[in-house]
Structures are given as structure tokens and as C-alpha cells.
Amino acid sequence: MTVTLADVAARAQVSPATVSRVLNGNYPVAAATRERVLRAVDELDYVLNGPASSLAAAASDLVGILVNDIADPFFGIMAGAVQSEIGGPGGRAGGERLAVVCNTGGSPERELTYLTLLQRQRAAAVVITGGAVEDAEHAAALTAKLQRLTDAGTRVVLCGRPPAPETGAVALSFDNRGGGRALTEHLLALGHRRIGYIAGPEERTTTRHRLEGHRDALADTGLPRGAELTLHGPYDRATGHAATVELLRREPALTAIVAANDTVALGACAALREAGRRIPDDVSVAGFDDLPFSVDAVPALTTVRLPLAEAAARAGRIAMGREQEPPGGTATIHGELVVRGSTGKA
Amino acid sequence: MTVTLADVAARAQVSPATVSRVLNGNYPVAAATRERVLRAVDELDYVLNGPASSLAAAASDLVGILVNDIADPFFGIMAGAVQSEIGGPGGRAGGERLAVVCNTGGSPERELTYLTLLQRQRAAAVVITGGAVEDAEHAAALTAKLQRLTDAGTRVVLCGRPPAPETGAVALSFDNRGGGRALTEHLLALGHRRIGYIAGPEERTTTRHRLEGHRDALADTGLPRGAELTLHGPYDRATGHAATVELLRREPALTAIVAANDTVALGACAALREAGRRIPDDVSVAGFDDLPFSVDAVPALTTVRLPLAEAAARAGRIAMGREQEPPGGTATIHGELVVRGSTGKA
């Protein structure tokens, strides 16, 4: 029914092995022979059977990219950057790798499921983006899974999450703590003393680190840590909106709000406008990540720029073995405070 | 080295065939035996070999999702929705399918490459999102490729692009033309007569249809089609910004701008503000898609809401065979005009 490598071999009057060698290009073949084979491939419209190839070679060209939420530009940008480094030539068969993005939805279970699926496919590499869930049980399961993946020869790179010691996984982590600190220091320097904080979902590394940076800055100034002015929620505008309403209720004299990320900050801005508060005259707002739309917000958002695309591209290159791992298998990537119109004097 | 099905069989004291049957669940097995096998799987930490399984079964659990730009929320939302319908149980082995998102970057070549890669993997289904490039040569190649995929038993669903006749692919297309028309009619009704149009990239179905809708509306009113007030560019804010500057140069008396999508509209708004034009008092602005951030723009964007998530979810279900195909294999999905603060009287 379907055309196989043997059919191509017959048509080109060579052995199957030769066809395989031509296709994989990892072996010397006479130019004339190669020509003949390629012509036969073309004429028969032959497409290599991936599963068979992977089975025989005990390796595949699949590269997995795990993201928490594919609809969030934060992850979209990283996924695109990783993929652009991977899609090119360099694979075993035909010089093409299949870079696949898997959407975990932030669920630890789905994260593990996808890793199993990738393990099952004998993926060449896996890049895991975004923060991790801080649950002891899940952490243990994840560690074990990563261990097994690296043992099986799959290269694992974490991008935007803390290192996973003892697993053989490379980690490029963001300095969320430093960024959070810089943001709050900026607000403190502007004279703000009553600062609301809208944190990300609980039990996640990213959330915790950004929040810790915020509290570190407050502590340095001798201010109370302001736990009562901290709310948690998903990284979406609805969270920013609802949390802002609640913060204003708890502390009407609020002069600044720091949001978990830019999307949340946008929701906060909307709620403030609805409440009749001017930004930044009445209340300053700051985000995190510097997503593309942030510069177009009105007023433009003060935020911490994370080099998402650059970091992800690097993760992709490391996953492909085209760039050396950082010393110790770990590197920290720093953000940059970007001051715009949404923050002003208290 | 790695644990195989035979190892599991030995440990459970059954034949490899029985283990296979337990794992695939497509065959009656005594409860006690199943228990024993599952325990052995657990104890040995066995993971099915995907390539071997796919080779033997001549089918795989891979489902591909093609997107033009994964960093664009338009595609992120659709990809997430498709994936949520696919990730669940229902696959052959272990009840899990691997839904993979492939980023074509809008390049026809990469689109074909990814399709070949998925064909090579014997993908169970493929969902292609977003508009198509309107190039005769590419169209022919694509048609042939889709034909071959469907012939090989891969279900192909197009979501957000026109039908591909004779290929066996199901199409859920957006009524971009109707949406574009509604938007411009809205502006005309507000009294606007000098309307700039910032279109998407040239040679794409989505771009053309939205633009045609715009021109249809103009023609109905007896206005010139305003080709000289139409500019093209990628779906990003930079395009919106640059095009607006140029439009204002060509026609300072402009009172409205229609953008290819919301992201472009945001860039247009930024340029207008920089030029000292108030929105909508001096110039009205409209977008397309109703992406999540559009409601938070200042002023909030008038746009055409496309039910991206719903449509993509439906495409996913059809790809999985969990929902019947629309009659004739084709359905048109209509957008909805959403009037907000960014448009007003001329």
C-alpha cells in the first residue's frame, strides 16, 4: 500500500541500506548513486516512516517544549524562540526535527503526563518553560521523571524555573527575586508607603520569588511586610481587576499596586479607572515581564523586562547541543527595570 | 538496558501479548491478570516505546496543530483550545494522545515541512489554524500534501482558513469578509468618510477577506475604494504604528483607521497619541479578533469578536472524531461587532 524504503531501493537499483544512508546523510555515498536515490524518492513520493526509523535507531527527532499556558504571550514568546532554534537542520533524518509545544495548563499532573509521553516517544530533548509548582510530592515525582529522561539520553533544559539538582537538567532561571525587589525599591524611592501586591498563583516558584523580592525591599526600609495587602490569583486580567477592587476596599489610601505580571497589571489599571483613580497621579501601577502590549498601555506600564526570547533561544540551542551548558549547569538571567508612565511620585 | 514489554511480561508471569492487551485495553483480560501486569509495570517503571508501538500498529497518537505565530495570542488561544480537546483520554496506548503545536512562522515552506514531519510520524490528525498564503504554487503543493495525509488516514481539519476542496479536509472558516464589512459599515454610519485601512500581510486569505469586506462596505456607500489609504504589514504593533504615521502623512484629514487586528490597532493608537490626535474625538480606531487585552486598551477597542476558543475546540473534537463533521465538510463561523470607546462620531 504505502511506499517503503525497499520500494525506493528497488527503483533506484540499490540496497535498502544505501537509501537509508542517502536519506540520513551520515555516511559517504557516491554522488551519482545519491542522485538516483533522490530521484526515486521523488518519483515515488516516498516519506520516511518516523516510528520505524526511531525504533531502529533507538532515537527520535522529536523535541518537546512544555509551557504552562500557550495562550499567554509570556509562553508563546518563549515557545516560538525555542522552536526557531530547533526547527532547522541538524536532525537525523532529512535534517529536520519536529519541535512540539505541549500545553500543561499549569497542572502538575499534565506536566508529568506530557513528560511521560515524550519519554515514550524517546524525545531527543525537552525544554520546560515557566515556574514550577512547589508541592513536595510533585517535586519528587518530577525529579524522578527528569532523572529518567536524562538517563535515557534526552537532554533536559529548564527555562524560567529553578534548577532541579541531581537530575542532569540544565537550568536557565530568571532572577524574579531581584526583579521584584527592584520594582518595589523604585516605588519606595518615589515615596510610596502603602503598596498593594497582586501575586500570581500560590505554590509556584515564580510567584514566591517575585513576592520575596517585594518583601525584601519593604523590609530594608523597615516597613511592615504588608501581608495583608497581598492577594493571589492566576496570571490574567480578571485577577488584576478583582484583586484591585479588593485592595481598594481594604486600604483606600493605597498609592501603588505591584502586579504579578503585565497582564494582571492591565486588569488592575481597568479597575482603578472604574474606581475613578488616575494613574499614576492617584495610584501607581507596575507589572512584570514587559510583554509586547505593555508599552502601548495608557499610561505605558512600568515593568521588569525579562529577555524571554533570548533566554528561550539559548535554552533551545543548549537542548540541541549547539551551545555549551553554563558552568554548573545553571545560569541566572536578570531582568531590567523599565520605568514608564504608570508609576509616579506618591 | 531499558525496560521492555517482555520484562514486564516476565515479571508478571504472563506473555508479552497479554501485557500489550492490558496496556491498550482493547481486549478482554481477566481482572486478576490485569492487576498483576499493572503492578509489574509500576514496579519496573516501564514506559511504552512509542515508536515501536506505532510501527507495529501502523498508527500513532500524535496530533499536530499548525499555527502561524505561536507568540501571537490569536494562535495561542486557538492552540490551547484544540489541545484541551485532544489531550484527554481516547488514544490507543495508555489513553493519552500527544498534541503538539508546530510554529510555521507564516512560512509556506515550513508549513509543508511540518506537514511532512507529521506525515512521517503517521500523525492521527492535524489541525491547521490561521489563514493560508495565496500563492498558486504553494497552494498546489499544499493540496497535494493534504490529499496524501487524508489518504493515509490522518484526519485534517482547517480552522480559520478557507476550505481546501478535493482534499478530504474539514474546514471551519471565519467570516472575515462579513466582519470587515460590519466594521466599516459601523464607521460609515458614524459619519466617517476618510478611513485608513491597515491590512495584514499580503497574499494571505485572512488579509484579503477582511480587506474585501471593508471595500464592499465602501462601495455600497458609493465611496471610492480608497486603495491609496490601504497599507500592508505583519500582524504586529510596529506595523500599526508605522502605517498610522504614513496614513496621517498621506491624508491628514483622516477621521478613522481600521486595523488588520487588535495588535495592529494598538500600535495605531500609540502613533495617534504621539501625533497628538485624540481617540475617538479626532480619529476613531477599530481592530479585529477581540483579543483579551483589547477591552483594557484606553479607550477600549471597537473590534470584531471571533469565537477563537470555541471554534478551535470544535476543530479539535472533529479531529478526534468526537464530533460530527459539518455538512459538506465546511462551516463558516461568524464574528460579532463589538462597539467600544475607540470609535465615535466623525
Next chain:
DNA sequence: CTGTTAGCGCATTCAC
């Protein structure tokens, strides 16, 4: 540089 041989790990006939 090319052909021959022997599996890769599993699903699926058939028997029992």
C-alpha cells in the same frame, strides 16, 4: 563506497 544480515519493541494474527 555498497550489499547482506540481523534485530529494534511491540501489536496482532492464529491456535489453544
Next chain:
DNA sequence: GTGAATGCGCTAACAG
């Protein structure tokens, strides 16, 4: 309900 045998399509040693 279960076991034994066969082959999926390809790659990777070996020879030559």
C-alpha cells in the same frame, strides 16, 4: 482468556 509466532519499516553492524 491466554500464549506462540510473525512482521511492521528501518538502521547498524559487518563484510566485501
